[in-house]
Amino acid sequence: MAVPLIFKTIEESGLSSWIRDSPSVFAYWFILSFHAIGMALLVGASVIIDLRILGVARDLPLSPLKGLYGIIWTGFWIQVVSGALLLIAYPTKALTNPDFYIKLTLIGLAVAVMHTIKKRVFGDSSLTEAAMMMKGKALATWSLMFWVGAVTAGRLLAYTYNYLKFDYRG
Amino acid sequence: MNLAHAHILLNHVPIIGTLMTLGLFLVSLVANRKDLTQASLALFSLIALLAIPTYMSGNAAEDVIKEFPGVSMALIETHQGAAMLAFVFMEITGAISLAGLWQFSRSTKNLRASLPGRLNLSGVLLFAIITAGLMAVTGNTGGEIRHPEIVLGQQATSIVGSVGGEIIASIKHFVIDSSMWVWPVLEDLHFLGLILILGSMGVLNLRILGFLKQLPVAPLHWFIPWGIAGFFINVVTGLLFFLGMPGFYTVNVIFQIKMLTVLLAGGNLLLFNCTSAFRALEHLGPGEDAPPFAKFIAASQIFLWIAVIVLGRYIPYGEVT
Numbered sequence: 001m002a003v004p005l006i007f008k009t010i011e012e013s014g015l016s017s018w019i020r021d022s023p024s025v026f027a028y029w030f031i032l033s034f035h036a037i038g039m040a041l042l043v044g045a046s047v048i049i050d051l052r053i054l055g056v057a058r059d060l061p062l063s064p065l066k067g068l069y070g071i072i073w074t075g076f077w078i079q080v081v082s083g084a085l086l087l088i089a090y091p092t093k094a095l096t097n098p099d100f101y102i103k104l105t106l107i108g109l110a111v112a113v114m115h116t117i118k119k120r121v122f123g124d125s126s127l128t129e130a131a132m133m134m135k136g137k138a139l140a141t142w143s144l145m146f147w148v149g150a151v152t153a154g155r156l157l158a159y160t161y162n163y164l165k166f167d168y169r170g
Numbered sequence: 171m172n173l174a175h176a177h178i179l180l181n182h183v184p185i186i187g188t189l190m191t192l193g194l195f196l197v198s199l200v201a202n203r204k205d206l207t208q209a210s211l212a213l214f215s216l217i218a219l220l221a222i223p224t225y226m227s228g229n230a231a232e233d234v235i236k237e238f239p240g241v242s243m244a245l246i247e248t249h250q251g252a253a254m255l256a257f258v259f260m261e262i263t264g265a266i267s268l269a270g271l272w273q274f275s276r277s278t279k280n281l282r283a284s285l286p287g288r289l290n291l292s293g294v295l296l297f298a299i300i301t302a303g304l305m306a307v308t309g310n311t312g313g314e315i316r317h318p319e320i321v322l323g324q325q326a327t328s329i330v331g332s333v334g335g336e337i338i339a340s341i342k343h344f345v346i347d348s349s350m351w352v353w354p355v356l357e358d359l360h361f362l363g364l365i366l367i368l369g370s371m372g373v374l375n376l377r378i379l380g381f382l383k384q385l386p387v388a389p390l391h392w393f394i395p396w397g398i399a400g401f402f403i404n405v406v407t408g409l410l411f412f413l414g415m416p417g418f419y420t421v422n423v424i425f426q427i428k429m430l431t432v433l434l435a436g437g438n439l440l441l442f443n444c445t446s447a448f449r450a451l452e453h454l455g456p457g458e459d460a461p462p463f464a465k466f467i468a469a470s471q472i473f474l475w476i477a478v479i480v481l482g483r484y485i486p487y488g489e490v491t
Binding site: 041044047048051059156 | 350368370372373381384388389396476480484
């Protein structure tokens with residue numbers, strides 16, 4: 001399959017080559033650090049909600065955990081911005097790797113599940129704690145699986161790519 | 171000061187510390203003193219934490235002295251083998267101790283009063299005794315490297331040391347050569363461990379800082395074992411990375427700073443969240459404000475864990491070529 005020429009154009013842009021090749025501490029590793037912090041916020045906060053719904057820390061009131069969605073969305077937007085910058089740095093590397101699309105799909109599913117938990121479990125204030133847990137059980141299990149899958153797919157990106165750059169097979 | 175110096179400073183802590191703490195622990199069990207038992211568990215966990223830089227700085231010490239006249243590479247390798255085994259058993263002892271300490275911090279009851287508590291203390295006792303024996307061999311073989319005055323007649327050959335040396339070699343083979351997927355899977359586990367630590371300790375520390383204020387503090391304590399589990403996963407996977415590429419990590423300054431930060435963050439978690447010091451916060455109900463000192467600790471812990479993530483990501487940047 002031919003690699004689209006647009007990837008080459010992106011790679012030759014100033015921003016792309018700066019992120020990729022600059023020796024500055026604020027280039028590639030800085031963005032990658034933000035991507036890891038964003039992951040910790042987004043997935044860490046989601047996992048706490050999931051674990052509580054599944055029965056960990058049962059004597060902890062469930063409804064105030066709705067406040068963690070602020071952290072989840074903060075983490076999500078950090079991921080969108082840092083992820084976009086990493087994609088600009090290595091478009092061919094990411095977009096020619098099937099694993100990248102698996103990762104995005106799993107993130108989409110995990111975020112959709114978290115959104116559904118917010119609506120169904122936290123959105124109805126007439127529910128008792130027991131009813132909230134009952135309603136959220138399957139969703140929380142799916143959320144955990146999708147997050148583990150997304151993190152795994154993301155981590156494997158560093159080891160499964162076919163091209164490092166447009167004209168360079170890794 | 172270099173890392174070889176750090177190794178000389180640190181190496182007495184796990185060896186003498188384990189023996190002394192084992193003594194205190196035995197006394198506490200015989201005398202049935204729960205305060206002394208708690209102190210012993212805290213010390214075992216702390217020693218397990220300090221054993222991390224002790225073991226890793228050993229590689230740096232090796233690099234410095236291996237060219238010295240009269241230094242035997244065989245002795246170094248024997249010492250290293252014993253040290254690795256002692257380190258692994260120390261980490262297990264520390265992990266069981268930390269779990270027991272966590273149970274202690276939740277209730278004022280004696281850990282011996284419950285079955286899980288008794289199992290925990292038996293586990294600590296068993297592993298601490300094995301660790302103490304391995305530490306003794308480690309100290310002995312380590313001393314022989316640079317102290318000919320303590321070698322009487324023939325140099326002692328240590329079976330423990332040579333078995334440990336073979337295990338180091340097979341772990342290195344497993345991590346690096348056995349399959350191209352071992353390293354990525356370990357990296358994945360390392361990231362999942364990170365998420366468990368940040369999620370669990372994050373929600374607790376954010377509550378102490380005053381976010382999510384409707385949550386009572388006491389039940390958040392249930393998340394701490396998940397954080398400890400994450401920390402343990404990362405110590406194990408981290409050790410496997412180190413054993414796979416010791417040369418890469420030993421000379422990497424960013425890795426060294428990361429290890430120091432891990433010690434501070436782990437020590438913070440151990441001393442403030444897993445000892446009876448935490449009990450003061452257990453009374454905080456919904457909407458109540460934590461004391462300023464607790465907030466300071468919570469903020470420092472969040473800062474330290476985030477610093478650990480950032481430093482971890484910068485390790486390749488610090489590669490010495």
